[in-house]
Amino acid sequence: MLLRLNHVALAVPDLMAASATYRATLGATVSEPRALGEHGVTVVFVELNNTKIELLEPLGDASPIAAFLAKNPKGGMHHLCYDVADIRAARDHLVAAGARVLGNGEPKIGAHGKPVLFLHPGDVHGTLTELEEV
Numbered sequence: 001m002l003l004r005l006n007h008v009a010l011a012v013p014d015l016m017a018a019s020a021t022y023r024a025t026l027g028a029t030v031s032e033p034r035a036l037g038e039h040g041v042t043v044v045f046v047e048l049n050n051t052k053i054e055l056l057e058p059l060g061d062a063s064p065i066a067a068f069l070a071k072n073p074k075g076g077m078h079h080l081c082y083d084v085a086d087i088r089a090a091r092d093h094l095v096a097a098g099a100r101v102l103g104n105g106e107p108k109i110g111a112h113g114k115p116v117l118f119l120h121p122g123d124v125h126g127t128l129t130e131l132e133e134v
């Protein structure tokens with residue numbers, strides 16, 4: 001079911017500062033910031049040859065990453081995202097296996113314009129896991 005790693009997401013307290021570090025200090029290609037109001041985050045993507053790093057900071061008062069940053073004020077690894085061929089089939093299989101799908105269970109459109117879902121970290125041995133339909 002999991003086809004490949006789509007991105008590794010890092011929550012940061014200051015997206016501009018983190019973008020500058022990845023761009024200037026680490027010499028990486030970093031996209032312009034995009035505010036994803038529906039998801040309560042502003043993101044940039046660090047483009048690498050073999051995958052992407054998603055840097056994200058909270059957007060708005062109800063950001064789903066606010067509590068994470070309160071526990072990790074300097075930032076940290078937030079989630080992994082994998083590509084799947086059929087996100088609803090993957091969801092149904094995972095729910096049948098006892099995993100919790102976050103939200104109302106219906107995929108939302110993510111930062112790449114593709115349907116995404118999140119699995120509760122408690123059901124993936126402590127790692128918040130995102131699925132994106134290729």
Ligand SMILES: CC[C@H](C(=O)O)C(=O)SCCNC(=O)CCNC(=O)[C@H](O)C(C)(C)COP(=O)(O)OP(=O)(O)OC[C@H]1O[C@@H](n2cnc3c(N)ncnc32)[C@H](O)[C@@H]1OP(=O)(O)O
Pocket residue numbers: 009036039041054056064065067068077078079081102103109110111112116118120121122126127128130
């Ligand atoms: C989709 C757009 C974009 C893209 O790639 O396209 C994105 O990726 S947007 C990313 C931001 N959106 C989300 O993360 C949505 C899914 N996340 C959530 O719904 C919440 O973050 C949730 C439910 C995972 C945690 O929410 P919160 O921290 O407010 O709740 P709790 O404090 O009760 O946490 C419950 C339990 O989970 C542990 N936890 C929280 N965050 C993480 C994490 N990132 N990785 C691992 N574990 C995490 C937390 O410590 C609690 O553990 P417990 O043992 O129950 O105390």
Ligand SMILES: [Co+2]
Pocket residue numbers: 007009054079081130
């Ligand atoms: Co993501």
